[in-house]
Amino acid sequence: MKSQSPDPGPFGVMVHKEIADHIRSWRFSILIALIVLTFIAAMYVSLANIKSAIGNTKDPDHLFLYLKLLTTTDNSIPPFHVFLSFLAPLLGISLGFDAVNSEQNSGTLTRLMAQPIYRDNLLLAKFVSALVIVSGLFFALALLMIGGGLVLTGVRMEPQELLRILGFIVITIAYVAFWLSLSIMLSILFKQAATSALTAIGIWLFFTIFYQIVINLIVKSFLPDPAYLSQAEIIRYNDLILNLQRIAPNQLYSDAVTTLLMPSVRSLGPVTMEQMAGAIPAPLPFKESVMIVWPQVSGLMASTVGCFAFAYYFFMRREIRS
Amino acid sequence: MxxxxxxxxxxxxxxxxxxxxxxxxxxxxxxxxxxxxxxxxxxxxxxxxxxxxxxxxxxxxxxxxxxxxxxxxxxxxxxxxxxxxxxxxxxxxxxxxxxxxxxxxxxxxxxxxxxxxxxxxxxxxxxxxxxxxxxxxxxxxxxxxxxxxxxxxxxxxxxxxxxxxxxxxxxxxxxxxxxxxxxxxxxxxxxxxxxxxxxxxxxxxxxxxxxxxxxxxxxxxxxxxxQLFGTDSHVTSIKTAQPVPQPWQLEAELQAWEAITQIRIHENELEFTSSRDVTSALVRFLVEKGYDVIGVNQKNYGLDDIYQKYFESNSTKKTSYEKSIS
Incomplete structure (x- = not known):
């Protein structure tokens, strides 16, 4: 059956093998189980509360049933996209932290590099194979959710909703890709898999927990008493804090998915009364939401590409010996 | 070609x-x-x-x-x-x-x-x-x-x-x-x-x-x-039945052979170092002089010796270098 297909070339062969490795590994099975369980829990809670959410006519988004399925919660557990903002890094890190150094330690890297393949193909194969798996996983989850929602409620789906959910999936994949390329880079820098895993987890913890605290502390130290500031100055300081927080990839991610999943979000920064005057609280069209999150998405992509470029730089001229 | x-x-x-x-x-x-x-x-x-x-x-x-x-x-x-x-x-x-x-x-x-x-x-x-x-x-x-x-x-x-x-x-x-x-x-x-x-x-x-x-x-x-041992590349050791007396009067005669560069005597063992292969001539000479030859051993240098020799010269170079910098 395979002999009929065209020769996949060394890159295809490597991707094939890496995907097979991931699927067979315990590590990946555990992570899938974790994410699927989270998904089921979030769906369960949102299905229980969907009736009141749809009935809430004060909410301009109340008619988007499928978006509500993803975002509704009774505050007992966070909604799925918030869960993902800290599970996705874990997924990316665990798929990439030992990509290169484990091969080096087991002596397979020398053997692999002695074959007629380009070095960057190895890195790309590691990256692409993990991404293929992650994309498969998230698309499967999203489609399951949509299908399940259709069967359970029988409500027709707006094209806009489908686009927004697919956008959410794509951004989630880009977010995983960032952590994946970061951890692949660390796996090249550090000889020991444990060191690179700990470093990656350290970076992740820093951005999820400490980064906001640090920013607040720093800004507080030079922020004058708000009571003495004009409104324009307050907005300026607010912008500063927000922009500093947007250095953290998880901030970018949660900004982007919130905007996509809640069509009534119009701006990610503070909005003045003048700007709000005359605005009708109504959902934005899909295109406008995408325009709002575009900087976030390009930021995520840029950091992914940046990490990958560093990985490439470190790997290309390095001496391979076991 | x-x-x-x-x-x-x-x-x-x-x-x-x-x-x-x-x-x-x-x-x-x-x-x-x-x-x-x-x-x-x-x-x-x-x-x-x-x-x-x-x-x-x-x-x-x-x-x-x-x-x-x-x-x-x-x-x-x-x-x-x-x-x-x-x-x-x-x-x-x-x-x-x-x-x-x-x-x-x-x-x-x-x-x-x-x-x-x-x-x-x-x-x-x-x-x-x-x-x-x-x-x-x-x-x-x-x-x-x-x-x-x-x-x-x-x-x-x-x-x-x-x-x-x-x-x-x-x-x-x-x-x-x-x-x-x-x-x-x-x-x-x-x-x-x-x-x-x-x-x-x-x-x-x-x-x-x-x-x-x-x-x-x-x-x-x-x-x-x-290449390594140059002229001293042939060593022949001969064992005789009776011990060779010290000093040995035949030694001077053998020293006169132009190929032989060194003779070492240890009880009944004679070791000759020579520039070319003189084993057969040596055996004939000793037999004519009435010695009972019981063993002849022609020594070929193996890789071991070659290696050893290089290693020696290398380590001496190294130590002299270390001395010069200290």
Whole structure:
């Protein structure tokens, strides 16, 4: 059956093998189980509360049933996209932290590099194979959710909703890709898999927990008493804090998915009364939401590409010996 | 006409202040088995890595199969099979899967792959173990699988880095015999590095002695000993039935022979060092003089002695250098 297909070339062969490795590994099975369980829990809670959410006519988004399925919660557990903002890094890190150094330690890297393949193909194969798996996983989850929602409620789906959910999936994949390329880079820098895993987890913890605290502390130290500031100055300081927080990839991610999943979000920064005057609280069209999150998405992509470029730089001229 | 398949010209690799390989010039012809012999840390592995383009030389060039290894490593790696000193396999895969993966990476067509891998496993004698996971393999089996790995791509040149390391004596003998047989049958060029003199001596057509990044000598074992020991290259020791008296009146007569440079007497053992082979003349002389010769031993220098000699001169150089800087 395979002999009929065209020769996949060394890159295809490597991707094939890496995907097979991931699927067979315990590590990946555990992570899938974790994410699927989270998904089921979030769906369960949102299905229980969907009736009141749809009935809430004060909410301009109340008619988007499928978006509500993803975002509704009774505050007992966070909604799925918030869960993902800290599970996705874990997924990316665990798929990439030992990509290169484990091969080096087991002596397979020398053997692999002695074959007629380009070095960057190895890195790309590691990256692409993990991404293929992650994309498969998230698309499967999203489609399951949509299908399940259709069967359970029988409500027709707006094209806009489908686009927004697919956008959410794509951004989630880009977010995983960032952590994946970061951890692949660390796996090249550090000889020991444990060191690179700990470093990656350290970076992740820093951005999820400490980064906001640090920013607040720093800004507080030079922020004058708000009571003495004009409104324009307050907005300026607010912008500063927000922009500093947007250095953290998880901030970018949660900004982007919130905007996509809640069509009534119009701006990610503070909005003045003048700007709000005359605005009708109504959902934005899909295109406008995408325009709002575009900087976030390009930021995520840029950091992914940046990490990958560093990985490439470190790997290309390095001496391979076991 | 001789057309070397491996040509190294002024190959140099510098790590900081240390020259791991220093201006190496080496030609290896098609079909020969060349042994790169040197102690640990002499720069053998670095040289091999440079030949495969796995590390960049500081200066100089390495041409393998007509391609520059630094600028077009892919072309070189298509023709060259390399077995690293500590060869590793994917432990979660079987021997066959590991081999097939390498075959695919080398672009062996899918419909030939099965036949080829079965053939190669047969050659290295792992056909019975092909469905075992490689994590259960012994060191010797891993080396064999490593050789299978190298053979599946149908190479012109095989480079083996310390192939005999950590295998038991029978394993070594079989392995070396296999390499020799393959080289002769398929016309493969083999470059093997080792610090085991006897292993190299068993199979290699030519040997290069490599110490501290420099190739001190190259040639076959006979040529090497001539090059190294110069005029003193023949030693004959003769055992007589009765002890030789001290002082020995015949000694002066023998000293007069122009070929003999040194005579050593130890009870009934006589050792002559000479510039050419005078063994038969010596025996005749002693018999005529009424000595009962019970043993004659012509000493050939083995790699051991060659190695020892290089090593000595090298270590004295080193100590004098250390003294000069302190």
């Amino acid at each position: 001789k057309d070397p398949i491996i040509q190294l010209k002024g190959l140099t690799k510098q790590y900081g202040a240390v020259k791991a390989v220093d201006g190496l010039n080496l030609d290896i012809d098609k079909g020969e088995i060349f042994g790169l012999l040197g102690p640990n840390g002499a720069g053998k592995t670095t040289t091999i890595l440079m030949m495969l383009g796995l590390t960049d030389p500081t200066s100089g060039t390495a041409f393998v199969c007509g391609h520059n290894a630094t600028s077009s490593p892919i072309h070189v790696k298509r023709k060259v099979g390399y077995m690293p000193d500590s060869v590793g396999f994917y432990d979660n895969m079987t021997a066959l899967e590991n081999l097939v993966y390498i075959g695919r990476l080398n672009g062996v067509p899918e419909n030939e792959l099965k036949k080829r891998s079965a053939e190669v496993l047969e050659i290295v004698g792992l056909a019975a173990d092909q469905h075992k996971k490689t994590s259960a393999f012994s060191r010797g089996m891993k080396q064999r699988l490593g050789l299978a790995d190298v053979l599946i791509k149908n190479p012109d040149v095989i480079i083996l880095d310390e192939p005999t390391l950590g295998i038991d004596p029978t394993g070594v003998r079989d392995f070396l015999a296999l390499i020799k047989q393959l080289s002769r049958q398929q016309g493969l060029t083999v470059l093997l590095s080792s610090h085991h003199l006897h292993h190299v001596q068993q199979v290699c057509d030519r040997v290069g002695i490599f110490v501290n990044g420099q190739l001190l000598a190259q040639g076959d074992i006979g040529a090497l000993s001539a």
